[in-house]
Amino acid sequence: MKAFAVKEGPVRVFFSPNGGCSAELVMELDKASKTIHCAIFSFTLTQVADSLIAAKKRGCVVRVVFDQHEVTGKVNLALFQKLSQNQVEVIKSANQAYMHSKYAVVDASSVATGSYNWTTRAEQNNNENLLILNIKKIAKAYETNFKELWNFHVEYYAKVKERAEKEGVAYFTEAIR
Numbered sequence: 094m095k096a097f098a099v100k101e102g103p104v105r106v107f108f109s110p111n112g113g114c115s116a117e118l119v120m121e122l123d124k125a126s127k128t129i130h131c132a133i134f135s136f137t138l139t140q141v142a143d144s145l146i147a148a149k150k151r152g153c154v155v156r157v158v159f160d161q162h163e164v165t166g167k168v169n170l171a172l173f174q175k176l177s178q179n180q181v182e183v184i185k186s187a188n189q190a191y192m193h194s195k196y197a198v199v200d201a202s203s204v205a206t207g208s209y210n211w212t213t214r215a216e217q218n219n220n221e222n223l224l225i226l227n228i229k230k231i232a233k234a235y236e237t238n239f240k241e242l243w244n245f246h247v248e249y250y251a252k253v254k255e256r257a258e259k260e261g262v263a264y265f266t267e268a269i270r
Contacts, residue, residue: 105225107209114209114223115216118197119144121225125199130239131157132194135210137168146179154182158242160192161185187249192242196235203227204235 107114115138122129122144129148136142136159149155157176164173164185176183186192196206209215209223226232 103227107223109216109221110218115140117225118205121199121203121205122148122197125153127153127200129153129155129197129199131197132239132242133211134160134193134195135163135212136172137212141211142172142175145176145181149179149181156182156243159185162191184246187246198232198235198239201236202229202232204232
């Protein structure tokens with residue numbers, strides 16, 4: 094199957110394998126001047142992590158919610174830790190079910206979303222898609238979803254920490270950084 098892309102207008106569409114999804118995602122993230130908010134199921138692409146770190150260094154607020162089941166994998170965990178060590182705010186989902194979203198909201202004005210996981214396998218092997226939507230109304234809907242997701246997990250881990258302190262049990266801080 095030949096990869097192709099539509100690169101004009103407020104909606105850009107990309108297909109993998111080998112359709113340039115990772116390069117387009119990085120290009121979109123590199124446009125951020127204020128915020129990047131991400132919810133991602135599986136994440137192994139170093140170049141995407143580097144773009145998020147660069148945005149943080151530019152002064153952007155960068156937050157990422159990872160699926161708790163996927164972040165236990167060696168590469169996913171290494172990127173979670175790398176982001177955290179570079180002051181990117183990261184959190185593991187607390188849901189027993191999968192946090193299967195795959196999106197990044199840039200400056201609350203554009204969103205990159207689709208079936209595309211941020212992985213080498215998705216880029217090189219899988220049939221996946223990435224949409225980059227420069228439509229503020231849609232970006233705002235994703236931004237609202239992200240804020241609800243982020244706040245739920247922050248509140249959840251605060252309650253877990255409070256309960257652990259009351260019970261005199263060590264609190265595991267790896268879930269939120």
